[in-house]
Amino acid sequence: MLPMNRRRFLATTAALSAAPLFGRPAFAASLTAGFVYVGPRDDYGYNQSHAEGAAAIKDMEGLTIVEEENVAESDAAVKTMESMIQLDGAGLIFPTSFGYYNPFVVDTAKSYEDVQFRHCGGLWTDEDPKNAGSYFGYIGTAQYICGIIAGHMTKTKRLGFVAAKPIPQVLLNINAYTLGAKSVDPEITTQVIFTGDWAMPVKEAEAVNALVDQGADVLTCHVDSPKVFVQTAAGRGAYVTGYHTSQAKLSPEKYLTGAEWHWATVYKMFAEKALAGEELPNFVRGGLAEDFVKISDYGPAVTEEAKKQADAVKAEVMKGGFAVIKGPLKDNKGNEVVAAGTKYPETAIELESMDYLVEGVIGSTS
Secondary structure, three states: OOOOOHHHHHHHHHHOOOOOOOOOOOOOOOEEEEEEOOOOOOOOOHHHHHHHHHHHHOOOOOEEEEEEOOOOOOHHHHHHHHHHHHHHOOOEEEEOOHHHHHHHHHHHHHHOOOOEEOEEOOOOOOOOOOOOOEEEEOHHHHHHHHHHHHHHHOOOOEEEEEEOOOOHHHHHHHHHHHHHHHOOOOOOEEEEEEOOOOOOHHHHHHHHHHHHHOOOOEEEEEOOOOHHHHHHHHHOOOEEEEEEOOOHHHOOOOEEEEEEEOHHHHHHHHHHHHHOOOOOOOEEEEOOOOOOEEEOOOOOOOOHHHHHHHHHHHHHHHHOOOOOEEOOEEEOOOOEEEOOOOEEOOOOHHHHHOOOOEOOEEOOOO
């Protein structure tokens, strides 16, 4: 008989029982934590940011890390999580892609009540399983600061944004980036092109070329792997601000700065609590002040004036309560979306259901 391994398990898992593993403690002095990635771990982007977080805690005493990359947002995610539980003895699972949460994480958590699931980006509520939860970072504020840098560096007053899907987190990044740039010059606009999915390198390159052809001279993105985006934009002579991790190595001269995740902070917190037998929080969020996100080092092209304004805003953010989204604010269709006197700091739950693009953004959510 062939030895059982994860790949073989995934091929035969439909025949296996998904019954909860009763009797094994959820928390112990030793712990196996599983990380599930939708793409490759070395993608210069979203998946790499999580893999770097996992790598940062792999040497913690009592902790074993298992990882699986290139897992689709489908039943494949369920099979991978089940294999980590049944074959590796995982007691804590981190499914890291947005599309994993409902129904895949929610349903799997119901089947394995003694395993803890913490999903990146999901919006956990009291109606969801108590052994599930979500975590995320307030990276919109970091994008606002990147927008300030872009606002200083653009000559055409036209920015470009290549995005995957018009979900709330993406829309917030687009809006925050634009508002940051407009704080430098109100005449600046941002044109956005949605590719339709998280990893579409051909469409991403086409979008970059279209944006540059239309006059954009500073570009950013919200796709899983910004590698093709950065290389294409830099190849066309445009400046870029990065996302997820630093892409400075790909184009040192054209890379201005970027909004990065720092998941090591989150994963260390969860692992320490689990190993200590403490209850894990179900809803976790943090920003620059909590070290959940960070700003890439400034590139050599960034002016002192740009650095000065960006650093001043960052200092205000670190004090807490900073609001990127505040009224009066209109969407790009002329409708008032935030009334005068109303502010939504990054902790505001309303931002997690954002469905509009602000005035100054050229594009549509439909």
